[in-house]
Amino acid sequence: MVTALSFDIAHMLAGGLVLVSFMLLYQDRLHGLINTYALHALVLSASVAWQAWAQGAPHLYVTAAVALLFKALVIPLALHRIIRRLGIHRDIENVVGIGLTMLTGMGLVALSMVVMLRIAADADPLAREDLAMALAVVLLGLLLMVTRRNAIGQVVGFMSLENGLVLAAAGARGMPLVVEISVAFSVLVAFIVIGIVLFRIRERFDTVDIRALDDFRGERR
Amino acid sequence: MQATATLLTVVSALLAVAVPAVALSRRPWAGTLVYGVSLAASLAGLGVALAALLAGAGSELTLPLGLPWIGARFRIDALSAFFLAVVNLGGAAASLYGLGYGRHEEAPHRVLPFYPVFLAGMNLVVLADDAFTFLVSWEFMSLASWALVLAHHREAANRQAATVYLVMAGFGTMALLLAFGLLAGTGGEYGFSAIREAVRDPAVSSLALVLALVGAGSKAGLAPLHVWLPLAHPAAPSHVSALMSGVMTKVAVYGFVRIVFDLIGEPAWWSAILLLALGGGTAVLGILHALMERDLKRLLAYSTIENIGIVFACLGLALAFRADGMGWAAALALTAALFHVLNHSLFKSLLFFGAGAVLTATGGRDMERLGGLIHRMPATALFFLAGSIAISALPPFNGFISEWLAFQAILQSPELGGWGLKIVVPAVGGMLALAAALAAACFVRAFGVSFLGRPRTPEAGTAREADRFSLAAMGSLALLCLAAGTLPGFVIDALAPVTRLLVGGAMPLQADRPWLSIVPIAESRSSYNGLLVFAFIVLSASLSAFAVHRLASSRLRRAPAWDCGFPVAGAATQYSAGGFAQPFRRIFGTTVFAAREEVTMPPPGDMRPARLSLAIHDPVWERAYLPLARAVDALAGRLNRLQFLTIRRYLTLVFLFLVALLLVLALWT
Structure with a gap:
């Protein structure tokens, strides 16, 4: 049952996820970015596990375990391997400066808080706070995707966005397990597809900078 | 067997013959097969529909097709039985005509597969008893007729006509879709019975009425949505033109009557005024266009617009009377509308058949290149004359009856309640009278320039009479026009169940009147006896012919025709179509x-x-449609650039849009 302590812990873990999203925003090295993403997934896993305990919903433990196994271990390791095989250890350039990105991120967090607290005023406070945090994580993930030029950066942005969705799903009571598992596996499949595409891009253009794709289409920027 | 089941069998026979028609259409006997089956099917459908109308037996059938929780519902009541009779009568006549006319078709493989499908689609629209089946059948009808319009696609004008038609048909169906969506409400119950029972907001009903008017009106050719009609109807082969003008526009009228009189319930007070004004304006605009037109088939298409205007004005009148609780007057106006629907389907098919015969014989539709055809094609000329008299609303033919009934209904307008209607109805009556007079002038011009005088071109001078199937089709329609004009009481009595269903009243029973005269309200007001008028015309004409032959000088005197003191032999000196107009x-x-x-x-x-x-400029086309088309084009040009953005730009757009939506949500609530 929702006691004050369990609410606070859930709140803290979800807030931690938002904080790690901010950390993702200012990573300018690929390895750092991937490690931070692993941390992101770890916090997500802890948050979902806490929800499982607080809601007394054992199937959420499975979700937490899936998050821990795939998102915190398998995917980061695979990404590291990809980077080694592609041989890109150089800095990632941000399109806009880090300061501006962080400011925008704060604005987004404020926006999602305002929206969620208003439209879900009569919902369960645990779910409501969770949803607000989850929306913030989703928006920050999108922001990450928008501000990166490197394809790996966009993949990480996409994955962190998906973590936000899982957080929202865990907060909603009665979400069937099959939905969560299928979401988890679809992300895995998406990751595989993106990985393959990355190598294809690399084979063809000798880089994973997506500017090469634009040049290939003959576009001006 | 149940009427609905029989008619669905007829429809499946039509659909079944379309399949071999695809493969066999280049064989010489394929036309005979397709038109023969269509003729038999249409006659069977006509019989069933008439039996259902006269016996008053409704029937229903639900097939497990379409949307899973509804199925495809079909139903015959008095209204659909009447329109099924009109559709199948027109279909039978066109098929009979097609048996002969189809032999001259240069691209039979583009006509034969679609023709029976078109007939089946029109039958299905009238049979449908749920919105889904109705809309699917409606699209079926539209697309089949579109394919037929495109049959002679090598002419650029036909391609343009087909494009305009496709756009307008899609637009009309969208309006109907929205209308049914509004009527079905959030529950999504699409069966007509549920829509009929539902209670809804007056604003929703009004919006649905306007959407139905736009959707059905665009198919029927109501101004200002008529622009496609004079392009598309003449572009099709002539028997299909006859079907499109004579029958498909009636299916559109059916759709409107079904929605507005049956499904919506009590419409808003202004709907009657809207209908009356649109109807009157359409009638005058259509016939003025027809008067200016040189192309015989386009002239007929414009005249269709005029007649649709008359029908819609009568429908508006019926709505006004019904809203005032004057059931007898509403029945009179609705009878006039439905009678005119039947009449127009008869004489417009007849006239299009005549135009098709002329087109086959001379290779052209331009009246300035015809002339003197009465000598080369006497039977066609006679039937075309009969159709012209009928459409000009002259006794003893049928056009007079329905327009007379319409004016009888208009004369009842002083008893209406609202001052708006008291003023609008006589004005619309004036417009209809003007349209009727102009129609007479228009068909004097059409018949006189095409059939009388001397041939203006060698093609017109060497024309040959139409084949016997075409003549049989035209002759039977001309006879039906005469029969409906001389014995209108039977038609009025047959329409009584329809008016009782829709406006809760009926015209007095005509069958027991002495001497087959018709009395719309009471003897003291007015009455008309078609048979007597016909007998008088026949008698006086015979007497004068007899007198002329007997009493006139028997000496033969030859003099040049059309020689007004200007003895030039050239055919170009005759009164031309342009000069007449x-x-x-x-x-x-x-x-x-x-x-x-x-x-x-x-x-x-x-x-x-x-x-x-x-x-000559078409005001509707140039002021409304061309600016709209240009605006759409410019907008599309601007939006085209969105196709060529970078991946990151797309992501940014999605992101910004999401943030904007969230901002709206945050500020709004």
Whole structure:
């Protein structure tokens, strides 16, 4: 049952996820970015596990375990391997400066808080706070995707966005397990597809900078 | 067997013959097969529909097709039985005509597969008893007729006509889709029975009525949604033109009557005024266009617009009377509308068949290149004359009856409640009277220029009479026109169940009147006896013919025809179609169509001929449609750039849009 302590812990873990999203925003090295993403997934896993305990919903433990196994271990390791095989250890350039990105991120967090607290005023406070945090994580993930030029950066942005969705799903009571598992596996499949595409891009253009794709289409920027 | 099941069998027979028609359409006997089966099926459908109408037995059937929780529902009541009779009568006549006319078709493989499908689609629309089946059948009908319009696609004009038609048909179906969506409400119950029972907001009903008017009106050719009709109807082969003009527009009228009189319930007070004004305006605009037109088939298409205007004005009148609780007057107006629906399907099919015969015989539709056809094609000329008299609303043919009933209904308008209607109805009556007079002038011109005088071209001079199937189709329609004109009481009595269903009243029973006269309200008001008028016309005409032959000098005297003191032999000196239209063009055309005549007279000594150039503008097309098309084009050009953005730009757009939506949400609530 929702006691004050369990609410606070859930709140803290979800807030931690938002904080790690901010950390993702200012990573300018690929390895750092991937490690931070692993941390992101770890916090997500802890948050979902806490929800499982607080809601007394054992199937959420499975979700937490899936998050821990795939998102915190398998995917980061695979990404590291990809980077080694592609041989890109150089800095990632941000399109806009880090300061501006962080400011925008704060604005987004404020926006999602305002929206969620208003439209879900009569919902369960645990779910409501969770949803607000989850929306913030989703928006920050999108922001990450928008501000990166490197394809790996966009993949990480996409994955962190998906973590936000899982957080929202865990907060909603009665979400069937099959939905969560299928979401988890679809992300895995998406990751595989993106990985393959990355190598294809690399084979063809000798880089994973997506500017090469634009040049290939003959576009001006 | 149940009527609905029989008619669905008829429809499946039509659909079944379309399948082998695809493969066999190039064989010489394929036309006979397709038109023969269509003729038999239409006659069977006509019989079933008439039996259902006269016996008053409704029937229902639900097939497990379409949306899973509804199925495809079909139902015959008095209204659909009447329209099924109209559809199948027109279908039978067109199929009979097609048996002969189809032999001259240069692209039978583009006509034969679609023709029975078109007939089946029109039957299905009238049979449908849920919105889903109705809309699917409606699209079926539209697309089949679109394919037929495109049959002679090598002519650029036909391709343009087909494009305009497709756009307008899609637009109309969208309006109907939205109308049914509004009527079905959030529950999504699409069966007509549930829609009929539902209670809804008056604003929703009004919006649905306007959408139905746009959707059905665009198919029927109601101004200002008529622009596709004079392009598309003449582009199809003539028997299909007859079907589109004579029958498909009636299916559109059916859709409107079904929605507005049956499904919506009590519509808003202004709907009657809207219908009356649109109907009157459409009638006048359509017939003015027809008067200016040189192309025989386009002239007929414009005249269809006029007749649709008359029908819609009568429907508006019926709505007004029903809203005032004057059931007898509403029944009179609705009977006039439905009678005119039947009449127009008869004589417009007949006239299109005649135009098709002329087209086959001379290879052209331009009236300025015809003339003197009465000598080469006497039977066609006679039937075309019968159709012209009927459409000009002259006794003893049927057109007179329905227009007379319409004016009888208009004369009841002083008893209406609202002052708006008291003022609008007589004005619309004036417009209908003007349209009727102009229609007479228009068909005097059409018949006189095409069939009388001397041939203007060698093609017209060597024309050959139409084949016997075509003549049989035209002759039977002409006979039906005469029969409906001389014995209108039977038709009025047959329409009584329809009016009782829709407005809760009926005209007095006509069958027991002495001498087969018709009495719309009571003897003291007015009555008409078609048979007596016919007998008088026949008698006086025979007497005068007899007198002329007996009493006139028997000496043979030969004199040049059309020789007004100007004995030039050239056929070009005859009164031309353009010349006939000139007074109307000067009176109406300068304001309505911005018609400008310009005479270029070369100075003395210059050998060039003098020239008269004429410019006519369609106000609706140039003021409404062209600016709209340009705006859509410009917008599409702008949006086209969105196709060529970078991946990151797309992501940014999605992101910004999401943030904007969230901001709206945050500020709004």
